[in-house]
Amino acid sequence: MSEETNEHRCGYVAIIGRPNVGKSTLLNRVLGQKISIVSRKPQTTRNRILGLYNRDDAQVVFLDTPGIHEAQSPINRRMVDAAVDALSEVDLVIFMIDVAGSAALPERNRLVLDALEKRDLPVVAVLNKIDRVKRPDLLPLLAAWDQAGTWEAIVPVSAEKGDGVGDLLREIVGRLPESPPFFPKDQLTDVSERFIVSELVREKVFRLTGQEIPYATAVEVEEFEEVEGKDLVRIMARIWVERDTQKAMVIGRGGRKLKEIGTAARLDIERLLGCRVYLQLTVGTKSKWTHDRSLLQRLGNFRGGAGE
Ligand SMILES: Nc1nc2c(ncn2[C@@H]2O[C@H](COP(=O)(O)OP(=O)(O)OP(=O)(O)O)[C@@H](O)[C@H]2O)c(=O)[nH]1
Ligand SMILES: [Mg+2]
Incomplete structure (x- = not known):
């Protein structure tokens, strides 16, 4: 690979959202390997989990994060802090919403929206679990999210089935700065x-x-x-x-x-x-x-x- 002719992009991308929306599922899907655990119960992820999506022209450093919610206990506050802290080190944010869940609309995502409003970061809104809603039901959600903020893009996906994930990767890679890779290209994560x-x-x-x-x-x-x-x-x-x-x-x-x-x-x-x-x-x-x-x-x- 010649560095002079081939441009290479690399950057940090945080995946944030309420608990249980499918953040870890998306990371595993993109990586093609399970490095971040998934369950049907909310508050599964407790740490920032780093996952590397590598290809010849790009390296995306994904940060999977705990769900952002109204935390009360120390363990939960620690988890939410880890998610919000991840925003301080990224080039782009993936804000994930579960279109099939009870928090499909912007008003139920106030905490995440507030955390984003405090920072001036480019955000791609991802409407996940589209395999669980009918197309006509998706349209009003798309409209509501379009109104709710300034997004780089709104991308409907099914992290579980893989639909739309290729489109999402295109949206992400195209927005990263030109840069050599930060990690070796054969590395998948930073955790042991x-x-x-x-x-x-x-x-x-x-x-x-x-x-x-x-x-x-x-x-x-x-x-x-x-x-x-x-x-x-x-x-x-x-x-x-x-x-x-x-x-x-x-x-x-x-x-x-x-x-x-x-x-x-x-x-x-x-x-x-x-x-x-x-x-x-x-x-x-x-x-x-x-x-x-x-x-x-x-x-x-x-x-x-x-x-x-
Ligand atoms: N039907 C459907 N289910 C999904 C999809 N993506 C994730 N899920 C399911 O949603 C549940 C939560 O997924 P996780 O990936 O653990 O969600 P998370 O956002 O990482 O959750 P926390 O770590 O608790 O914040 C699991 O049961 C997944 O199998 C999807 O695209 N479609
Ligand atoms: Mg998770």
């Missing part, structure tokens, strides 16, 4: 495999347990060891919850729930690492960890803020 492993376990807890448990859970990878000559990785991880009653629910009758979490996580981890995985899960109780700032910092699934 160990971190993604802890997240994949947390995702299964999110998906396979109900009530308050997902929000009371952190995962700590205690051992991560490649077994020499065996194409096998041995992982020991601890699932932290806040109370013994929650611990009992995560373990389940006869250990069945924990086994289900472990099997589902192991399959995803094997796909991530491309080898066999021996995964051993244990459950521990740490009372009030979601309210303890210093603990939040040490525990898995919290890598600290933006710019690392």
Whole structure:
């Protein structure tokens, strides 16, 4: 590739929006690999997750962020802060809206709109989950969003099915500054495999347990060891919850729930690492960890803020 003749674009793009709109699904779709966990429950993503979309003429540094909502508890405030902080380091913002959800209209997105209004950033509005609405129902939403702000573009997509994602990438790349890549072109993310492993376990807890448990859970990878000559990785991880009653629910009758979490996580981890995985899960109780700032910092699934 000759640098003189071929222009190359590179920049930071934050994906923001209310919880559960499909931000992480979009990132995984664009990357073609799961680096950011997804669940049907809101407030799944807890950190800024960096994902690199690489091609010959461009590198897009995507920042997936926690959903922006009316945060009360320290853990939730920390998540919202991570999302809003991401805006300070980007060239372009992808503002994602769930057209099939209860917050499809601008008035239910006030917090996000306020965060954007404070900054003078170019924003592409993305109307996601179009696979779940009929075309005629999409038109009034498009009109409402057109009125609600100054957008670079409004792009309807289905992050899950892939519809419109190519158009969105064109809109994004064309708006990035000319620049050489910031990261090696074969890199996909800035987080360790160990971190993604802890997240994949947390995702299964999110998906396979109900009530308050997902929000009371952190995962700590205690051992991560490649077994020499065996194409096998041995992982020991601890699932932290806040109370013994929650611990009992995560373990389940006869250990069945924990086994289900472990099997589902192991399959995803094997796909991530491309080898066999021996995964051993244990459950521990740490009372009030979601309210303890210093603990939040040490525990898995919290890598600290933006710019690392
Ligand atoms: N039908 C449909 N579902 C989608 C689409 N995109 C995402 N979803 C689903 O929406 C839910 C939330 O997706 P996530 O990607 O976790 O959403 P998020 O915005 O990252 O959520 P938080 O991290 O909690 O803020 C999951 O059940 C996804 O499968 C889509 O295009 N169509
Ligand atoms: Mg997410």
